[in-house]
Amino acid sequence: MNKLLSYLSITALVLLTAGCSEDNPKSEHKGLTGYVIEANYEKNALLVAESDKTAKDGKYGAEWYSLNDDAILLDSQKSKVLFTDIEVGAEVETWSTLPSLESYPSQTDLSKLILAEDVKHPNHPMVQKKAIQIALNYVKSRTGKSDIFIVQNVVSSKSEWIIHIYHFNTEQEYELSIHAETGEVKHITEKSS
Known part of the structure; x- marks a missing residue:
C-alpha cells in the first residue's frame, strides 16, 4: 500500500509540475x-535606428532595446561578445521576445543581437563606426540636443567618410564629411526636409 501511495504521490507531483510550467516558450x-545611435551601459539599453538599407518608404524604425537576462550577443563570426563591446555607430541585427511599445522610438527587450564586422576605410585606418561617432557628436553639439538622430547612409570616398544624418525632431538633414585619417569634420550641408 505504501508503494502505491508513493507512486501516486510522485505521479501527481510530476503532473502538477508539468501543468505549472510554461506551455509556450x-x-x-x-x-x-541598423546602427546603434545611443548606448546606456548602466541601464543595459541600446537605441537602434534603421538606415536607408532597411527603411521602408522613407520611414526609419527606431527602437530602444533593454537587454533581457537570457540575451545572446554575438559578433559576425558567431562568437559571444560583451554588452559593452556594442558601441555607438556599430551596425547590428536585433531580435526580441516582447511586443514593441507604441512610441517613437518604440521600446522592447533584446533577446539576441548580431554585431556586424567593422567596415574599414579603403585608404585610412578609421573604421566606419568611429566616423559615425564623430558625426553624431558633431551634430549633437551643433543642435545642443540629444534627440533622435538617424544615420541614413555612410559611404567612403578617397580620404573621407561621407555620412548623412537625419534629425527626426527638427526634420533637418545633415551631410558630413569626416576625414578618415584625422577625424576632422571637413564640411557640412544642412537642409530641411
Missing part, C-alpha cells in the same frame, strides 16, 4: 537592423 521575432 516566448517566441523570438526579428527586430531592427
Whole structure:
C-alpha cells in the first residue's frame, strides 16, 4: 500500500509540475537592423535606428532595446561578445521576445543581437563606426540636443567618410564629411526636409 501511495504521490507531483510550467516558450521575432545611435551601459539599453538599407518608404524604425537576462550577443563570426563591446555607430541585427511599445522610438527587450564586422576605410585606418561617432557628436553639439538622430547612409570616398544624418525632431538633414585619417569634420550641408 505504501508503494502505491508513493507512486501516486510522485505521479501527481510530476503532473502538477508539468501543468505549472510554461506551455509556450516566448517566441523570438526579428527586430531592427541598423546602427546603434545611443548606448546606456548602466541601464543595459541600446537605441537602434534603421538606415536607408532597411527603411521602408522613407520611414526609419527606431527602437530602444533593454537587454533581457537570457540575451545572446554575438559578433559576425558567431562568437559571444560583451554588452559593452556594442558601441555607438556599430551596425547590428536585433531580435526580441516582447511586443514593441507604441512610441517613437518604440521600446522592447533584446533577446539576441548580431554585431556586424567593422567596415574599414579603403585608404585610412578609421573604421566606419568611429566616423559615425564623430558625426553624431558633431551634430549633437551643433543642435545642443540629444534627440533622435538617424544615420541614413555612410559611404567612403578617397580620404573621407561621407555620412548623412537625419534629425527626426527638427526634420533637418545633415551631410558630413569626416576625414578618415584625422577625424576632422571637413564640411557640412544642412537642409530641411
